[in-house]
Amino acid sequence: MARLLDFAGKRKAFTYLGCALSGISQLLSFGPFVCIWFVARDLIEVAPNWQNATNIATYGWAAVALAAASIIVYFCALMCTHLAAFRTATNMRKATTEHLMRLPLGFFDTHATGELRRIIDGCAAQTETLLAHMLPDCAGSVVMVVGMLVMLFAFDWRLGVSCLVAVVISIACLMSMMSGKGMEFMKQYMGALTSMNKTGTEYVRGIPVVKVFQQTVYSFKAFHDSITEYAAMAQNYAVNFCRPPQVTQLTVLNGLVIFLVPTAILLAPGEGDFARFLTNFAFYAIFSAIIPTAMTKLMFMSEAAQMAGDAMSEVGKLLDTPALPVPATPRRTNGTDIAFDNVSFTYEGAAAPALDGVTFAAPAASTVALVGPSGSGKSTAASLVPRFWDVSAGSVRIGGTDVRDMDPADLMGQVAFVFQTNQLFAQSLADNVRAARPDATDDEVLAALSAAQCDDIVAKLPQGINTQLGTGGAYLSGGEVQRVALARAILKDAPIVVLDEATAFADPENEALIQRALAHLAAGRTVLMIAHRLSTVVGADNIVVLDGGHVAEQGTHAQLVAAGGLYARMWGDYEQAVSWKIASDATKTGSAAPGAAAAKGGDAR
Numbered sequence: 001m002a003r004l005l006d007f008a009g010k011r012k013a014f015t016y017l018g019c020a021l022s023g024i025s026q027l028l029s030f031g032p033f034v035c036i037w038f039v040a041r042d043l044i045e046v047a048p049n050w051q052n053a054t055n056i057a058t059y060g061w062a063a064v065a066l067a068a069a070s071i072i073v074y075f076c077a078l079m080c081t082h083l084a085a086f087r088t089a090t091n092m093r094k095a096t097t098e099h100l101m102r103l104p105l106g107f108f109d110t111h112a113t114g115e116l117r118r119i120i121d122g123c124a125a126q127t128e129t130l131l132a133h134m135l136p137d138c139a140g141s142v143v144m145v146v147g148m149l150v151m152l153f154a155f156d157w158r159l160g161v162s163c164l165v166a167v168v169i170s171i172a173c174l175m176s177m178m179s180g181k182g183m184e185f186m187k188q189y190m191g192a193l194t195s196m197n198k199t200g201t202e203y204v205r206g207i208p209v210v211k212v213f214q215q216t217v218y219s220f221k222a223f224h225d226s227i228t229e230y231a232a233m234a235q236n237y238a239v240n241f242c243r244p245p246q247v248t249q250l251t252v253l254n255g256l257v258i259f260l261v262p263t264a265i266l267l268a269p270g271e272g273d274f275a276r277f278l279t280n281f282a283f284y285a286i287f288s289a290i291i292p293t294a295m296t297k298l299m300f301m302s303e304a305a306q307m308a309g310d311a312m313s314e315v316g317k318l319l320d321t322p323a324l325p326v327p328a329t330p331r332r333t334n335g336t337d338i339a340f341d342n343v344s345f346t347y348e349g350a351a352a353p354a355l356d357g358v359t360f361a362a363p364a365a366s367t368v369a370l371v372g373p374s375g376s377g378k379s380t381a382a383s384l385v386p387r388f389w390d391v392s393a394g395s396v397r398i399g400g401t402d403v404r405d406m407d408p409a410d411l412m413g414q415v416a417f418v419f420q421t422n423q424l425f426a427q428s429l430a431d432n433v434r435a436a437r438p439d440a441t442d443d444e445v446l447a448a449l450s451a452a453q454c455d456d457i458v459a460k461l462p463q464g465i466n467t468q469l470g471t472g473g474a475y476l477s478g479g480e481v482q483r484v485a486l487a488r489a490i491l492k493d494a495p496i497v498v499l500d501e502a503t504a505f506a507d508p509e510n511e512a513l514i515q516r517a518l519a520h521l522a523a524g525r526t527v528l529m530i531a532h533r534l535s536t537v538v539g540a541d542n543i544v545v546l547d548g549g550h551v552a553e554q555g556t557h558a559q560l561v562a563a564g565g566l567y568a569r570m571w572g573d574y575e576q577a578v579s580w581k582i583a584s585d586a587t588k589t590g591s592a593a594p595g596a597a598a599a600k601g602g603d604a605r
């Protein structure tokens with residue numbers, strides 16, 4: 001609770017004020033019952049001459065005034081706790097989101113999107129209910145229980161004790177549900193909920209695969225299993241664990257009369273002042289109606305506390321995940337050359353290193369290409385430059401400064417990274433490009449788009465750069481998305497550019513445009529690029545060939561082809577593949593009727 005309330009910042013005081021007001025509201029709510037006792041006493045004293053009871057109206061109005069005051073104070077209490085609860089949830093979401101930004105990328109490989117969404121959003125929402133409603137209700141319930149005990153003994157302690165039996169049984173039932181086993185159940189329940197969220201998100205993302213292969217939800221085994229596990233857990237919790245104590249509690253509370261009536265029948269014969277005794281009995285019979293309300297509030301409070309406790313532990317685990325270390329006294333870099341010095345890197349939990357003793361240099365304003373078979377470590381090497389991960393051994397330096405010694409914001413300012421798969425947000429095209437530099441003007445955005453060969457994209461969008469992209473808006477092809485990503489990198493105007501497979505989704509037409517955009521982006525910058533299509537790296541100043549995490553060879557295209565090593569073999573394979581494609585295109589074009597060949601313009605091209 002202390003850690004939770006810390007998130008409220010200055011609004012923490014509102015929580016305390018809200019709880020105090022809720023307690024006052026409860027005290028005021030006892031008022032009408034006391035008034036009823038006075039009314040009953042006056043009526044019984046003058047019976048059957050009811051007209052002699054003179055203060056009935058006064059007590060009636062007092063009861064109405066106290067009930068109204070209780071409601072108004074409770075409303076104010078909820079206003080206060082809601083103000084604190086919303087701030088707490090907001091600050092929690094901010095803290096977790098900000099912390100995510102500082103975590104190494106590897107964290108996102110081991111934590112699914114659905115799981116993180118539940119922690120950031122779901123957990124904050126879970127604490128909202130506790131702080132906004134349950135906590136003031138709990139404060140009110142505590143006052144209610146204490147007040148109830150005072151009231152129970154104020155008029156006739158023997159009738160009070162008979163009501164108390166139900167309260168004691170009810171509290172025992174609550175305690176049994178909150179016991180060690182109950183907490184364990186709640187943890188498992190929350191775990192099942194998280195797993196369902198996680199696999200559910202993966203399922204939604206995988207729907208295209210499910211549809212293409214004509215599968216059903218049952219074939220998405222992880223999702224199906226998590227639903228059945230959740231259902232079994234919820235049923236087990238509700239039916240086997242909670243039902244016996246709940247049934248006992250509700251029966252006892254709603255059957256208070258079971259204890260009260262026999263006690264009254266036993267005591268009545270020995271009473272000297274029977275009228276007073278009858279008044280007290282009437283009071284207890286009416287007052288006992290609020291006992292179930294108090295106990296139900298306590299029950300909801302205990303459930304909300306368990307859920308908030310679980311939420312806090314999830315949020316705590318996320319916030320305790322170590323962020324990438326930030327240097328105490330960051331060093332600035334003077335140059336834009338990149339140097340890998342004996343770099344080794346092993347993924348968490350992996351048996352073998354992805355990179356082992358990799359050394360190469362990319363002088364300022366040069367273009368260096370990373371090539372090699374699949375899984376040789378190209379993407380891993382590229383990710384070490386902007387510190388998506390930290391090296392296990394050796395160092396990556398920019399302008400002679402180890403990237404780990406640089407201020408992360410400074411490092412990010414120096415490097416533009418174009419990913420293999422690029423994410424466009426459901427915003428306008430302009431805002432998507434502006435993600436690289438939020439203060440860029442429309443003219444600067446247009447210039448970047450034009451340099452990235454996106455003029456045709458802007459021209460075909462109904463509202464130009466202000467057209468909404470994504471759900472409910474315009475859709476772009478893979479190659480077009482790639483060019484927009486290059487526009488982002490151009491707008492960022494960083495001196496170092498890392499390109500991970502920039503032509504991955506390009507058709508021949510798009511590839512030509514992307515190559516032109518790349519030429520624009522590379523001018524005067526240090527470029528580290530990964531490309532599978534070897535044609536795109538022929539002009540690179542240096543080609544580093546990786547194989548199994550080692551540098552197999554490096555040099556210019558001509559030098560490597562002449563050396564007759566791995567690159568020469570890859571180049572040979574590439575040329576063969578291209579000649580096969582040309583041959584198959586020629587066959588297709590040749591065998592088709594002239595009209596069909598014209599219609600198949602794309603193939604002929």
Ligand SMILES: Nc1ncnc2c1ncn2[C@@H]1O[C@H](COP(=O)(O)OP(=O)(O)OP(=O)(O)O)[C@@H](O)[C@H]1O
Nearest residue numbers: 109347348350354373374375376377378379380381
């Ligand atoms: N997040 C990860 N966790 C564990 N191992 C990983 C992770 N990412 C990559 N690897 C492993 O590290 C090695 C290098 O992978 P990397 O993606 O850098 O290769 P690559 O040369 O870029 O491959 P490709 O050309 O297919 O994209 C591979 O053996 C891969 O299985």
